[in-house]
Amino acid sequence: MENIKDNPIIIDFEPISRRFNVTSLDKTLYEILLGMDIRIRAECRGKGTCGKCRLQIQEGNQFLNPPTKIEQRFILDGDIEDGVRLACQTKIKKTVKDQLKANKNINLKIYLPENILIDNFQILTSGIGKGVELNPAIKKYFLKIPKPSFDNQVADLERIICQLSNQYSHVKIPINIEYNLLKKIPKLLNDNNSEITLTIWNGEKIINLEQNNLSNKNYGIAFDIGTTTLVGYLLNLNNKKIYAVDSKLNPQTQYGEDVISRIAFIKENPKGLEILQSCLIKEMNKIIFNTCKNVNINPHQISEASIVGNSVMHHIFLGLNPIQIGISPYIPIIQNSIDIKARTINLNILKNGNVHILPLFAGFVGADTMGVIISSKIYEENELTLIIDIGTNGEIIIGNKDILAVGSCAAGSALEGAHIKHGMRAAAGAIDSVKIDPKNLEISYTTIRNKKPIGICGSGLIDIVAEMLRAKILTRSGSFSKEIIHHKNFIDNSNVKEYIIVNEHDTPLNRQITISLADIRQIQMAKAAFYSGIKIMIKHLFDHFDDNSLNIEKVLLAGAFGNYIDKENTKFIGMIPDINKDNILQIGNAAGIGAQYSLLDINTRKIAKNLLDKVRYIEIARDKNFQREYAEAMYFPHMNLGFFSNLKEYQNIPKR
Numbered sequence: 001m002e003n004i005k006d007n008p009i010i011i012d013f014e015p016i017s018r019r020f021n022v023t024s025l026d027k028t029l030y031e032i033l034l035g036m037d038i039r040i041r042a043e044c045r046g047k048g049t050c051g052k053c054r055l056q057i058q059e060g061n062q063f064l065n066p067p068t069k070i071e072q073r074f075i076l077d078g079d080i081e082d083g084v085r086l087a088c089q090t091k092i093k094k095t096v097k098d099q100l101k102a103n104k105n106i107n108l109k110i111y112l113p114e115n116i117l118i119d120n121f122q123i124l125t126s127g128i129g130k131g132v133e134l135n136p137a138i139k140k141y142f143l144k145i146p147k148p149s150f151d152n153q154v155a156d157l158e159r160i161i162c163q164l165s166n167q168y169s170h171v172k173i174p175i176n177i178e179y180n181l182l183k184k185i186p187k188l189l190n191d192n193n194s195e196i197t198l199t200i201w202n203g204e205k206i207i208n209l210e211q212n213n214l215s216n217k218n219y220g221i222a223f224d225i226g227t228t229t230l231v232g233y234l235l236n237l238n239n240k241k242i243y244a245v246d247s248k249l250n251p252q253t254q255y256g257e258d259v260i261s262r263i264a265f266i267k268e269n270p271k272g273l274e275i276l277q278s279c280l281i282k283e284m285n286k287i288i289f290n291t292c293k294n295v296n297i298n299p300h301q302i303s304e305a306s307i308v309g310n311s312v313m314h315h316i317f318l319g320l321n322p323i324q325i326g327i328s329p330y331i332p333i334i335q336n337s338i339d340i341k342a343r344t345i346n347l348n349i350l351k352n353g354n355v356h357i358l359p360l361f362a363g364f365v366g367a368d369t370m371g372v373i374i375s376s377k378i379y380e381e382n383e384l385t386l387i388i389d390i391g392t393n394g395e396i397i398i399g400n401k402d403i404l405a406v407g408s409c410a411a412g413s414a415l416e417g418a419h420i421k422h423g424m425r426a427a428a429g430a431i432d433s434v435k436i437d438p439k440n441l442e443i444s445y446t447t448i449r450n451k452k453p454i455g456i457c458g459s460g461l462i463d464i465v466a467e468m469l470r471a472k473i474l475t476r477s478g479s480f481s482k483e484i485i486h487h488k489n490f491i492d493n494s495n496v497k498e499y500i501i502v503n504e505h506d507t508p509l510n511r512q513i514t515i516s517l518a519d520i521r522q523i524q525m526a527k528a529a530f531y532s533g534i535k536i537m538i539k540h541l542f543d544h545f546d547d548n549s550l551n552i553e554k555v556l557l558a559g560a561f562g563n564y565i566d567k568e569n570t571k572f573i574g575m576i577p578d579i580n581k582d583n584i585l586q587i588g589n590a591a592g593i594g595a596q597y598s599l600l601d602i603n604t605r606k607i608a609k610n611l612l613d614k615v616r617y618i619e620i621a622r623d624k625n626f627q628r629e630y631a632e633a634m635y636f637p638h639m640n641l642g643f644f645s646n647l648k649e650y651q652n653i654p655k656r
């Protein structure tokens with residue numbers, strides 16, 4: 001057996017953010033994945049006969065064996081050139097040992113397409129909004145058109161419009177029509193007893209004509225385009241009911257983990273924007289197909305789509321180059337909402353259907369934040385309310401009926417498991433909650449879907465930090481407490497101390513799941529970004545701090561991560577202000593709810609337009625106090641303990 005224990009080769013598997021240190025050159029990628037308990041589609045179980053175990057080598061192709069004859073049979077030449085391989089046929093070359101001797105670092109990056117992953121990710125689709133009226137932009141009208149005669153020589157279209165105003169007096173005339181529908185009119189009126197259904201968008205344009213009475217079949221689809229995940233909600237526009245929901249990983253992840261790396265991909269590739277836009281729309285079309293299939297309707301019966309997403313996702317969806325968003329002063333191409341025809345971007349709904357994209361605030365505060373504001377109706381609150389939307393980037397919204405501000409903080413993706421040695425996204429086997437008994441330091445935990453633990457997701461990481469503080473394993477500055485460093489739960493890994501969360505024999509990984517100070521530092525940076533961002537925004541809004549509570553009366557946690565974290569622990573480590581736990585609410589995928597509201601009530605679009613003028617955008621990182629505030633907030637819960645009411649809980653935790 002080829003053992004290379006002293007010089008590990010690193011493989012990063014994306015989009016699941018799992019890292020593997022190679023210690024043996026005998027295993028195929030399929031065997032490595034099995035060993036990590038990452039289940040992939042492999043119907044022939046590695047025999048090379050099913051061709052299902054396709055993955056993509058993004059970096060480090062040169063360290064792998066050349067494609068085998070089996071791979072050449074299953075994979076097109078062009079795809080092989082793009083790094084597509086079969087996991088069961090791919091191994092690290094034996095010759096890498098020479099490079100290891102020369103102390104060269106070997107790092108591979110491998111993308112696992114969603115269709116080969118068997119344990120799907122936990123993607124949050126539900127959320128809580130404040131409710132919405134039913135007044136959609138899309139309305140359907142059933143008409144019986146009178147036959148023409150010598151006494152009624154009015155042209156077909158004009159007869160239709162006249163009948164519309166006769167049957168539905170509230171509809172305002174004039175009404176326009178899509179040119180391509182004119183050709184359909186004679187056949188529709190002749191074939192079918194002159195009974196037709198009109199679809200009108202925004203009270204101004206006929207976008208569809210159908211035979212018979214189809215006025216009860218009125219559908220729309222709302223999308224939340226996240227950097228990591230996509231969620232689509234198929235809605236009945238006549239009764240506000242959600243008919244189906246589907247979610248997928250954003251396929252752009254294979255070209256870059258976050259928005260900055262996707263902008264870099266566009267910069268470096270002449271066709272980068274086209275590639276990112278088309279893979280996104282293709283995946284959205286799959287969501288449309290799946291949701292329609294669920295309720296047995298044709299995708300062309302969907303007359304409108306509404307879209308929210310961060311500014312970079314928004315631009316890529318529209319085929320607009322987001323490069324400027326990545327460069328100071330971070331200017332988007334368009335800020336207002338926009339309506340485009342579905343056919344212009346190949347979104348597979350009614351070809352004349354409308355796609356409404358909600359407005360965005362700034363380069364780093366996008367239409368998803370508008371979605372959160374619309375669904376939470378923070379602009380109607382009496383109490384000063386803080387909303388944090390925790391995703392790959394962090395958005396902060398503070399306000400009430402009198403005042404409203406938004407800002408963005410660079411929270412990084414540690415809370416999604418990235419840059420954490422044993423971190424992972426929320427998927428089966430991720431440790432999602434942890435308790436440590438302060439008396440004997442015994443650890444208990446739960447995992448998603450009760451699978452054997454294979455890594456730690458964001459909510460588990462917050463719990464670990466909070467529990468390590470309570471058990472005095474960690475100091476408030478984020479180092480391991482000197483009194484406890486010799487405890488048996490610590491191991492030395494190349495002279496770096498790590499704390500064991502799960503023992504080797506309790507995981508399928510055959511090695512411990514640990515947490516190191518480098519991991520703790522990532523969590524500190526994320527929580528400090530939020531806390532300091534909130535403080536800076538309060539200062540801009542009110543020109544002072546009330547340090548004990550920062551004046552905030554209510555906290556809403558939006559986004560997938562916000563939905564699963566322990567509220568008390570989030571407060572305990574100092575990520576959010578110290579307010580009563582009962583006033584901290586988890587509102588789930590509020591951005592997605594906002595997209596739904598925009599589909600169901602056209603007035604929501606007017607509110608969004610007005611909010612663009614009303615809401616203050618605060619550039620947090622440019623504030624002169626930001627660095628100091630950030631450094632102080634790196635402490636657990638904060639350098640200045642006086643900000644926190646439950647002082648007793650922290651008193652026995654060493655500061656350093």
Ligand code: FES
Nearest residue numbers: 042046048051088
């Ligand atoms: S597992 Fe069947 S070809 Fe690889």
